[in-house]
Amino acid sequence: MRDTTRSETADAADSKPFTGRIRRRKTKASVKVGDAVARGLITTGGIGTIIAVSAVCLFLVWVAVPLFHGATVTDAKTYAEPWEGDAAEAVHLATDDHQTIGYTVTNDGMLHVFLWDSGELVTREPLFEDRDPTAWSFGERHGDAVFGFADGSVQLGSITFETSYLEAEDVPEDVVALAVNETMVYDDGVITRTPIGQFRLRKVRAAFGEPAMLENPSPVVHLSHTQRGGRTIFVSYLADGRLLLNEVRERRNLLTGEVRTELNDRELPFELPADREAPDHVMMAGLGDNIFVLWNDGHLLRYDLRDREDPRVVERVDLIAEEGERITAVDFMTGRHSLVTGDSLGRVRVWFRVSKDAATMAAARGEGKAPEQVDDGPVVLHVVGDGVRLVNAHELVGPTDAAVTALGASLGSRMLSVAYEDNSIRLFHVTANNLVLQTQTPPGVPIDDLYMAPRDDGLIALTPGQMQRWSFDRKYPAITVKSAFAPVWYEDYSGPQHMWQSSAGTDEFEPKYGLTPLIFGTLKATFYSMLFGLPLAMLAAIYTSEFLHRKARARIKPIIEMMASLPSVVLGFVAALVIAPIVERVVPAALLAVFLVPLSVLLGGYLWQMLPYALQIRMTNWRIVFISAAVLLAMLVTPVLGPVVEYVAFAGDIREWLRAERGSGVTGWLILMLPVSLLITTIVFSRFINPWLRDRRVAITRSKAATHELIKFGIGIIVTVSLALVAAMVMTHGLGWDPRGSFIIGGMDFSPIDTYEQRNSLIVGFVMGFAIIPIIYTIAEDALSSVPEHLRSASLGAGATPWQTAARLIVPTAMSGLFSAAMIGLGRAAGETMIVLMAAGNTPLMEMNIFNGFRTLAANIAVELPEASIGGTHYRMLFLAALTLFAMTFAINTLAEVVRLRFRKRAYQL
Numbered sequence: 001m002r003d004t005t006r007s008e009t010a011d012a013a014d015s016k017p018f019t020g021r022i023r024r025r026k027t028k029a030s031v032k033v034g035d036a037v038a039r040g041l042i043t044t045g046g047i048g049t050i051i052a053v054s055a056v057c058l059f060l061v062w063v064a065v066p067l068f069h070g071a072t073v074t075d076a077k078t079y080a081e082p083w084e085g086d087a088a089e090a091v092h093l094a095t096d097d098h099q100t101i102g103y104t105v106t107n108d109g110m111l112h113v114f115l116w117d118s119g120e121l122v123t124r125e126p127l128f129e130d131r132d133p134t135a136w137s138f139g140e141r142h143g144d145a146v147f148g149f150a151d152g153s154v155q156l157g158s159i160t161f162e163t164s165y166l167e168a169e170d171v172p173e174d175v176v177a178l179a180v181n182e183t184m185v186y187d188d189g190v191i192t193r194t195p196i197g198q199f200r201l202r203k204v205r206a207a208f209g210e211p212a213m214l215e216n217p218s219p220v221v222h223l224s225h226t227q228r229g230g231r232t233i234f235v236s237y238l239a240d241g242r243l244l245l246n247e248v249r250e251r252r253n254l255l256t257g258e259v260r261t262e263l264n265d266r267e268l269p270f271e272l273p274a275d276r277e278a279p280d281h282v283m284m285a286g287l288g289d290n291i292f293v294l295w296n297d298g299h300l301l302r303y304d305l306r307d308r309e310d311p312r313v314v315e316r317v318d319l320i321a322e323e324g325e326r327i328t329a330v331d332f333m334t335g336r337h338s339l340v341t342g343d344s345l346g347r348v349r350v351w352f353r354v355s356k357d358a359a360t361m362a363a364a365r366g367e368g369k370a371p372e373q374v375d376d377g378p379v380v381l382h383v384v385g386d387g388v389r390l391v392n393a394h395e396l397v398g399p400t401d402a403a404v405t406a407l408g409a410s411l412g413s414r415m416l417s418v419a420y421e422d423n424s425i426r427l428f429h430v431t432a433n434n435l436v437l438q439t440q441t442p443p444g445v446p447i448d449d450l451y452m453a454p455r456d457d458g459l460i461a462l463t464p465g466q467m468q469r470w471s472f473d474r475k476y477p478a479i480t481v482k483s484a485f486a487p488v489w490y491e492d493y494s495g496p497q498h499m500w501q502s503s504a505g506t507d508e509f510e511p512k513y514g515l516t517p518l519i520f521g522t523l524k525a526t527f528y529s530m531l532f533g534l535p536l537a538m539l540a541a542i543y544t545s546e547f548l549h550r551k552a553r554a555r556i557k558p559i560i561e562m563m564a565s566l567p568s569v570v571l572g573f574v575a576a577l578v579i580a581p582i583v584e585r586v587v588p589a590a591l592l593a594v595f596l597v598p599l600s601v602l603l604g605g606y607l608w609q610m611l612p613y614a615l616q617i618r619m620t621n622w623r624i625v626f627i628s629a630a631v632l633l634a635m636l637v638t639p640v641l642g643p644v645v646e647y648v649a650f651a652g653d654i655r656e657w658l659r660a661e662r663g664s665g666v667t668g669w670l671i672l673m674l675p676v677s678l679l680i681t682t683i684v685f686s687r688f689i690n691p692w693l694r695d696r697r698v699a700i701t702r703s704k705a706a707t708h709e710l711i712k713f714g715i716g717i718i719v720t721v722s723l724a725l726v727a728a729m730v731m732t733h734g735l736g737w738d739p740r741g742s743f744i745i746g747g748m749d750f751s752p753i754d755t756y757e758q759r760n761s762l763i764v765g766f767v768m769g770f771a772i773i774p775i776i777y778t779i780a781e782d783a784l785s786s787v788p789e790h791l792r793s794a795s796l797g798a799g800a801t802p803w804q805t806a807a808r809l810i811v812p813t814a815m816s817g818l819f820s821a822a823m824i825g826l827g828r829a830a831g832e833t834m835i836v837l838m839a840a841g842n843t844p845l846m847e848m849n850i851f852n853g854f855r856t857l858a859a860n861i862a863v864e865l866p867e868a869s870i871g872g873t874h875y876r877m878l879f880l881a882a883l884t885l886f887a888m889t890f891a892i893n894t895l896a897e898v899v900r901l902r903f904r905k906r907a908y909q910l
Contacts, residue, residue: 057886063879067479071427071437075471079119081462082112090462092138092145093451096161099458099471100183101190101202103159108132109147111159113204115183115190116458119467123188127206128155135223137234140334140411141454146225146234147208152217154263156232156248157208166191166199175199214244215265222282224291226336233288235268237279243270243293245311268303268311280327286336286508290353294319294341296327302390317390319349331407333414333430335508338393338491340416340430342404348418350394350430354494356387393489396428408450408459414510415456415477419447425461429477431488431510436477441468476873484515484880500844500855502864502874513877515884517844521854522885525768525836528761528850529829533769534776534822541780541821546806557781564774572838575767576759580839584758587654589642591671596634599717604630606713609706658740658756658851665738668753669728670721672739677723681716754849759841761850768835776825783817784810816904823896827889833858857885 081090081104088106095102095116103113109132113122128147135148143160168176175186178193185191189203214220218238225234232248245266270293272278281294291303298320305311319327319341329342338352402422409416414431423445427437441447441461449462461468482488487496491510498520499512540560544553583590604627608616619626646654649670651663693708700708731737739753787810795805811818833856836842841853842863861878868875 057883060879060883060886064876064883067476067484067873067876067880068481069475071472071474071477073437073439073470073472076439076469077117077119078466078468081465081467082114082119082121082124090449091136093449093460093462094138094143094159095451095453095458095460096163096202097454098192098200098202099453099455100192101161101204102460103204105136105138105145105159107136111204111206113188115185116469117183119469120185122185122190123204125206127157127208135220135236137223137225139225139227140336142227144225144227144232146223146232148220148223148236149211150219151213152219152238153211153213154220154223154234154236154246155208155211157206159204159206162203162205164201164203166201168197168199171199212248212263214238214246214263215267216240216242218242221278224282224284226284226286226288228288233284235282235284235291237282237293239278241270241272241278243268243282243291245291245305245308266308266311269313270301273299281330283330283332283339284336286332292339294327294330298325298327300390314388315390319351329404329407331409331416333409333416333491334411335491337508338430339390340407340409342407342418344403346398346401346404346420348396348398348404348407348416348428349392350396351390351392352491353388354391354492356389393491394430394433396430396433398424398426400424405447406450406461408452410452410456411454413456413478415452415474417450417452417459419450419461421446423447425450425459427459427472427474427477431490432478432480432483434477434480434483436474437472439470476876478511478873479513479877484513484877486516488512488514498846500860502877503867511873513873515857515877515881517846518855518857518860518881519884519888520846521836521840521844522830522856522858522888524761524848524854525764525832525840525856526826526829528765529768529772529832530822530826531769532765533772533829534825536769537773537776537821537825538780538818540773541777541784541818542806542811545781545784546802546810557778560777561774563770564778566771567834568771568832569834569838571767571771572835575763575835575839579767580758580760580763583763584756586639586642587756588646588650589638590762592641592645593635593638595674596638597631600630600634601627602713606706606710609709610703613702655756658754660738660740665732665740666725666728668739669731669737670724672752673724673727673731674720677720677727680723681720685712685716752848752850754847754852756851757841757853759839760852761840761854764836764840764853765850767839768829768832771832771835772825772828775828776821779821779824780814780818783814783821786817787813816900819896819900819903823893823900826892830856830889830892831858831885832856833862837862857881 088108088110090104091107092105093102099116101113101122102116103111105111105127109126109128110124111127112124114120115122128149131149131151133147134150137146139145143158144156145159146154146156148154171186171191175184175191175193178184178191178199180193180195183190183192186201187203189201191199191201194200214236218240220236221239222237223234225232227233234246234248236244236246238244245268247264247266249262249264268291276295276297276299279293280296281292283292283294285291289304289306291305293301293303298318300315300317300319301313302315302317303311304314320343322345324344326344327341328344331340332338333340333350338350340348340350342348396416396418398418398420400420400422402420402424404418405421406419407416408419414429415436416428416430418426418428420426423441423443425439425441425447426435428434429436441463445463445466447461447463451460451462453459456474457471459470459472487498489496490499490512497512498514498516500514500517501512503509503511544556548556607630608623608626611619646652649667650657653662657663657667689712693712731739791809791813792805795809796802800808836854836856837859840855840859842855842859843853844855844860845852847854861882864874865878868878
């Protein structure tokens with residue numbers, strides 16, 4: 001019979017835990033509640049984090065996506081010309097900023113003022129008595145105008161909009177009854193009720209001075225003028241074939257207040273070609289330094305007026321590319337720097353002047369040729385030489401081959417309206433080469449002229465007997481995917497460029513919204529900071545985890561972690577105002593320290609190995625002091641050797657050497673090739689030299705082995721420097737390559753060495769590397785410490801040294817954590833703002849040069865967002881920059897997570 005009592009007792013004893021207490025089968029209610037609360041909080045936190053990050057991303061997308069929306073027409077109207085019934089034709093049209101009142105000037109000298117919304121005639125008056133002008137020129141924004149007449153005289157004046165505000169008691173009842181923003185004709189002007197209850201009265205005022213006679217009067221055929229420095233400069237072409245440069249000065253008598261106008265004429269060297277009649281267009285550039293004389297067959301003469309005592313023809317250009325093509329419309333873009341031509345084949349070309357040498361170099365880079373192999377092209381017929389040439393920078397091609405009939409340039413942006421013979425109208429943004437809007441007029445009615453409203457929100461087309469008006473929302477025409485990320489050809493530049501410049505001090509400024517320089521700056525800052533901070537942080541983590549005593553580790557690790565508490569603005573301040581000026585004074589010594597300090601650590605290690613083994617055991621705790629003394633000695637030596645190195649390697653002055661004003665590029669290539677030669681030397685020694693030595697010193701003593709290692713270290717240094725020197729000599733003298741500012745590919749400067757700026761990548765790499773060390777160190781050290789202890793014990797028990805254990809077992813096992821630490825540090829560097837803002841010069845350059853600055857996406861947002869108008873192009877581009885940074889970090893983190901999981905999977909297999 002079975003002893004059930006003993007069996008049950010044994011089973012009960014076996015079921016007890018090692019504490020001796022029997023576990024209760026029912027979990028306490030408090031534990032259940034705590035578990036549920038913890039689970040809920042963790043779940044809520046995780047979901048909340050995902051929602052918050054997604055909301056940030058969606059908000060950035062919501063703000064940035066409208067940049068790529070197309071323009072829309074909001075209103076279109078057709079009404080009769082205010083001068084209907086007259087035989088005159090309009091030669092100029094303008095409107096006020098609010099599109100309430102406009103005026104036209106006809107070729108008979110009449111001024112017609114009309115209500116913009118309905119075309120109703122407000123007033124009509126002659127500008128001149130008893131004579132009609134034969135030539136005219138109108139300014140862009142200030143209402144200035146010059147008229148020429150058949151008797152050889154000219155009159156200068158202005159046609160401007162005047163604004164005044166009236167109160168309700170000062171206007172009739174029918175005006176008081178106006179609704180907000182409603183307009184009506186009142187007192188030879190247009191009155192509007194504003195949202196705050198005021199009444200805004202707008203009138204057109206014309207004022208002209210007394211006629212001035214040109215030298216040897218003859219009918220004026222063409223006029224073009226500009227205003228610079230309070231002077232009016234204009235060019236006139238007369239019926240007798242003369243081309244005159246005219247300058248008008250106003251002198252005020254300080255005693256009487258009388259203003260006297262003086263007209264100075266200078267005849268330009270012009271001979272009408274035998275095969276051509278009078279020129280069809282004479283146009284003066286915005287600075288008054290160039291004149292373009294143009295025939296409709298495409299022949300153009302360009303005059304250089306910078307030396308007023310010696311004006312001359314400097315360029316003859318053929319603007320026509322195909323036989324049978326003719327120029328049908330000509331205009332200037334805003335600022336009068338870029339010349340726009342429309343032709344009979346429906347093409348619109350934009351021309352401006354660039355440096356001839358720069359244009360040739362840009363063409364050479366684009367074609368992969370030497371500069372002397374690049375032809376100026378068939379367009380340039382003759383160049384006398386002012387160092388500048390006219391280039392066709394943009395070509396706007398319509399969808400049809402219909403001839404261009406009219407051009408209308410914006411007054412304040414790079415927008416251009418183009419009318420075609422098929423009655424289509426297209427609105428382009430010239431810089432972005434972007435078709436913004438297209439519309440159509442009734443078929444069979446030719447379009448004579450186009451005019452754009454000052455704010456680029458309205459367009460008028462003049463057709464025989466009618467005015468057709470469109471109001472539109474242009475959105476953000478300057479922005480396309482190409483203009484935001486690809487090179488764009490900006491005015492007066494030699495070729496397409498990656499640029500960011502959102503503002504300037506002139507109305508004619510061409511905004512540059514290229515994000516590529518900012519992306520490049522972000523990557524550059526990240527690269528140099530990781531180059532400095534990552535090795536130090538990883539090596540420190542390996543040392544403290546695997547070699548440092550636990551008591552010392554318990555003190556040192558919190559100290560390093562406290563480095564993360566330093567505000568980045570403080571680090572940036574110290575970098576900009578303390579470190580940068582010091583380094584600028586001792587650049588050679590700073591460069592020398594980069595090499596001497598690591599060498600001193602290695603040399604100290606090899607010298608430590610040469611000590612007697614018993615002495616090493618007794619002085620184990622002083623090993624760090626010994627190595628630190630070697631580092632300190634190297635730091636003390638570098639200031640002494642710095643001037644010597646500058647004299648020997650940099651021809652006595654490193655700044656002039658960097659500017660390629662003295663010395664050769666051998667030193668530059670030597671520095672650049674040292675890492676490559678070090679890698680080659682390391683591979684050769686580890687693959688061939690070390691096994692050979694290992695086989696021949698089996699029974700060698702410890703002291704001799706240490707001596708051999710020291711000798712091998714010295715030979716390695718000699719071989720490394722020798723290989724780098726040979727490569728530098730080949731690069732410089734054999735191939736003729738100079739590393740100092742000579743590697744420009746696709747508009748990007750890949751030169752690793754160039755001119756020195758005080759706030760540069762070297763400073764940012766050091767300071768920002770210092771900032772990312774704590775976060776990389778902490779995560780890496782935790783990953784190394786979490787490796788199971790039995791793996792260390794097994795390795796050491798098998799006879800491996802602590803260093804072999806760390807390098808071949810611990811580091812591979814913890815690689816997923818180490819990689820995560822590196823990626824988190826990279827993200828910290830990519831998103832850093834204040835350090836790069838204060839220490840990097842904040843200039844959006846695209847150069848690999850370690851001695852100059854850059855601008856990052858984060859720093860650009862911090863600097864410019866407070867100045868950007870809400871909802872504008874600049875504002876939304878900053879949000880697009882933020883979205884780009886978000887996408888970059890998201891992609892990097894996703895890739896890092898994939899790699900980390902791969903490393904983690906491999907670690908589980910150990």
